[in-house]
Amino acid sequence: MPVDHYENFPVASLLVPPQLRRPIEVIYRFARSADDIADEGDATAGQRLADLKAYHSELDRIGSGSPPQTPLFADLADVIQAHRLPIQLFRDLLDAFAQDVVKQRYADYPELHDYCRRSANPVGRLVLHLFGRTEAEHLEQSDCICTALQLINFWQDVAVDWKKDRVYIPQTDFPHFKVSEADIAASRWSANWAALMDFEIDRAQTLMLRGAPLVHALPGRLGWEIRLTIQGGLRILERLRQVRGDVFNRRPKLGKWDWVVLAGRSFRM
Incomplete structure (x- = not known):
């Protein structure tokens, strides 16, 4: 039973309707990559927070209608727009990942x-x-x-x-x-x-x-x-x-x- 690292997210599961598999995969890539920034590798706390801040900036671009600067966020912008997803939910995830960096x-x-x-x-x-x-x-x-x-x-x-x-x-x-x-x-x-x-x-x-x-x-x-x-x-x-x-x-x-x-x-x- 996967109960860690976003593997409880139903990624491209056969139980998920085909039309929703790509949106779920894109959201998963966002969550997984942001979580990795906070947890994986040997980056300093300052670098991790800076990288997560860059993710916040990309969300701000999506929120303002400006084109994102990275392929991941371009895909995410399409999904957010097509399904009217609240951007705040993505910001909440980033806030939690940043908290992981500094709070034990x-x-x-x-x-x-x-x-x-x-x-x-x-x-x-x-x-x-x-x-x-x-x-x-x-x-x-x-x-x-x-x-x-x-x-x-x-x-x-x-x-x-x-x-x-x-x-x-x-x-x-x-x-x-x-x-x-x-x-x-x-x-x-x-x-x-x-x-x-x-x-x-x-x-x-x-x-x-x-x-x-x-x-x-x-x-x-x-x-x-x-x-x-x-x-x-x-x-x-x-x-x-x-x-x-x-x-x-x-x-x-x-x-x-x-x-x-x-x-x-x-x-x-």
């Missing part, structure tokens, strides 16, 4: 949730705009699903993110469960750590289930795409519970058999 900790859950609002939710909203399903209820359900996927990725990758000096577990949660970042540094599992992870898992699961009814409002093939995505996220949470949050030694991932399970559960949604 989150004080509390509201602060983390605001990050997810900009780093994950725009993807789902853009897909809904492509399909013309922008009712407030559906946008909110999409936000729940996308934030849940982002949180699942964080809980799944606690140890991976630590190597990048990033901690997405809210700082206020550590003392409540009598654990600390020292436990992450030492890859130290304990009953207290398991309780913390159960708490975080519950947060993500609640959001995912709140957003799940969206599948009944979407066209057939997209609905199935989202069904599989939701069930994949829930399956990762299930695996996290099975290992009692021990992401240090047993990072959960899905295998071939899990896809059979996901398909069966998708039919029952």
